[in-house]
Amino acid sequence: MAALLPLHSHFLHHKTSDPKLSQYYLTKPPKTIKSTSLTIACIRKEEVVIIGAGIAGLSTAVSLHRLGVPSLVLEQAESLRTGGTSLTLFKNGWKVLDTMGVGDELRSQYLEIQGMVIKTEIGRELRSFTFKEEDQTQEVRAVERRRLLETLAKQLPVDSICFSSKLAKIKVDKDGETLLELSNGTRISSKVVIGCDGIRSSVAKWMGFSEPKYVGYCAFRGLADYANGQPFGPRVNYIYGKGIRAGYVPVSPTKVYWFVCFNSPSPGPKITDPLVLKNQTKELIKKWPSELQNIVDATPDDTIIRTPLVDRWLWPGFSPPASLGGAVLVGDAWHPMTPNLGQGACCALEDAVVLVQKLAPALKVGPMAIEDALRSYQNERWPRIFPMAVRANVIGAVLQLENPLVCAVRDNVLVPKLIRLGPMLEHTNFEFDPLPQTRV
Numbered sequence: 001m002a003a004l005l006p007l008h009s010h011f012l013h014h015k016t017s018d019p020k021l022s023q024y025y026l027t028k029p030p031k032t033i034k035s036t037s038l039t040i041a042c043i044r045k046e047e048v049v050i051i052g053a054g055i056a057g058l059s060t061a062v063s064l065h066r067l068g069v070p071s072l073v074l075e076q077a078e079s080l081r082t083g084g085t086s087l088t089l090f091k092n093g094w095k096v097l098d099t100m101g102v103g104d105e106l107r108s109q110y111l112e113i114q115g116m117v118i119k120t121e122i123g124r125e126l127r128s129f130t131f132k133e134e135d136q137t138q139e140v141r142a143v144e145r146r147r148l149l150e151t152l153a154k155q156l157p158v159d160s161i162c163f164s165s166k167l168a169k170i171k172v173d174k175d176g177e178t179l180l181e182l183s184n185g186t187r188i189s190s191k192v193v194i195g196c197d198g199i200r201s202s203v204a205k206w207m208g209f210s211e212p213k214y215v216g217y218c219a220f221r222g223l224a225d226y227a228n229g230q231p232f233g234p235r236v237n238y239i240y241g242k243g244i245r246a247g248y249v250p251v252s253p254t255k256v257y258w259f260v261c262f263n264s265p266s267p268g269p270k271i272t273d274p275l276v277l278k279n280q281t282k283e284l285i286k287k288w289p290s291e292l293q294n295i296v297d298a299t300p301d302d303t304i305i306r307t308p309l310v311d312r313w314l315w316p317g318f319s320p321p322a323s324l325g326g327a328v329l330v331g332d333a334w335h336p337m338t339p340n341l342g343q344g345a346c347c348a349l350e351d352a353v354v355l356v357q358k359l360a361p362a363l364k365v366g367p368m369a370i371e372d373a374l375r376s377y378q379n380e381r382w383p384r385i386f387p388m389a390v391r392a393n394v395i396g397a398v399l400q401l402e403n404p405l406v407c408a409v410r411d412n413v414l415v416p417k418l419i420r421l422g423p424m425l426e427h428t429n430f431e432f433d434p435l436p437q438t439r440v
Ligand SMILES: Cc1cc2nc3c(=O)[nH]c(=O)nc-3n(C[C@H](O)[C@H](O)[C@H](O)COP(=O)(O)OP(=O)(O)OC[C@H]3O[C@@H](n4cnc5c(N)ncnc54)[C@H](O)[C@@H]3O)c2cc1C
Pocket: 051, 052, 053, 054, 055, 056, 057, 074, 075, 076, 077, 081, 086, 087, 088, 089, 165, 166, 167, 168, 196, 197, 198, 199, 200, 201, 202, 219, 221, 307, 309, 330, 331, 332, 333, 339, 342, 343, 344, 345, 346, 347, 348
């Protein structure tokens, strides 16, 4: 990795909850040559640059690192995302975390969820399932997003992540390498650029992808905190209403994750005032049994967020390929999906490990081999993620229906008599070649 030669003597340090992570919180200013009328930024050369230090970006960097390939992660924020709530990970996600060497560290902090129960908005139980009865190998745990990111970042060498580094422009240079320009003026040329920059990905936009589409409902989410221990059994609790549905799941001995999805004709304005968010959530569920309201009340304000839900379907023949020259997409940047299957982050983890196994050997060969590897990644991943995004969308659309007659059929026939858990979780079966357990 080429070293930066900063003209400015200061590095910016940013706060983190984990002192071991302080080494990653560096922002290096660009190297510039100043003349009286012009400032020319020198180009830094890299082999692999990853845009975005979310789950996709960090898991890709960790997988590359395991195969002995260094990478530079550019993140627009000043530090790792420390807010946010939690994510439920199924056995496919856990298998990937294991091969990255972080599964057990996370497992030790989060409860294994045994099953799920579905109730109506008046508290009538419709159905319950036990995961292991359906599939002995299933593993379901919710993890705090913050902790997942910190755990992955700790696997990387010092200075692997550059914060306050927002990608502003991207193009292919005359040598076929990808040229990146950051909003602070830094210019980087890289053999491979991996776009892990989430649902509003600049890399995807540059490749010709359309904006993700709003699906007609939003989600409030929060992480309730019970300092003296939370009182819930280890199962996911779903509540189905009319045009509104909610759920909660114990994450750890002291934390409970909850969400409320509600129909809304438009995404609405961005609201950040936590009190407004809490009041709007409580208004939606005010006639429901008090248990969920109490959980919302036990939620620290700063963890409550409201997200308009979006997805993008990768229609064959219409959607651009996932790679362009030496640039490729991973995670939400490529395939934003609604959270109805709890698979967005799991798929980002899968993408990372599949991509890296193909890319690492190709880097030793040359540009043609790299492009072949990126195409092979897309060809392997597309048949898995396209149907998943469609399925998640359809399930969400059905569960958000408001018509009382349709809801009565759902509550009296569909859920109690027809649905089976096994087929609903078949998508969590995922096989891949494990990464080497000692670093190459
Ligand atoms: C309500 C809800 C519930 C969900 N629940 C689950 C669940 O239970 N299980 C599950 O598996 N998934 C779940 N998901 C999906 C999951 O959150 C996403 O799939 C996952 O976070 C995608 O990770 P990512 O790294 O691709 O993107 P992100 O997490 O969005 O990370 C992108 C990163 O790129 C950075 N970035 C963006 N633009 C730039 C730029 N120009 N320059 C530099 N950096 C940039 C961002 O700051 C960010 O850090 C849920 C999603 C929602 C909305």
